[in-house]
Amino acid sequence: MATIQKNTESVGMKITVNHGEENGKIVKSSKTYGDIKENVTDEAFMATAKAITGMQEPIREKQVKVTAEELVEIA
Numbered sequence: 301m302a303t304i305q306k307n308t309e310s311v312g313m314k315i316t317v318n319h320g321e322e323n324g325k326i327v328k329s330s331k332t333y334g335d336i337k338e339n340v341t342d343e344a345f346m347a348t349a350k351a352i353t354g355m356q357e358p359i360r361e362k363q364v365k366v367t368a369e370e371l372v373e374i375a
Contacts, residue, residue: 303374304372305373312334313365317356318358
């Protein structure tokens, strides 16, 4: 039976911000930042998201840790 090996290819941070209401609809946008350290702590991740959005006008709505992993089957 083959085993599966998991290799992390990249880690990113996707931040969604709320620009408020325009013409009766909520306007949101998101930006993804790459090159996040694989072993980043949750506290450091949140602090970075807060620091980035603290310099912007829109309101931070959420932040998502995006991890891309390669799965390799080992015979």
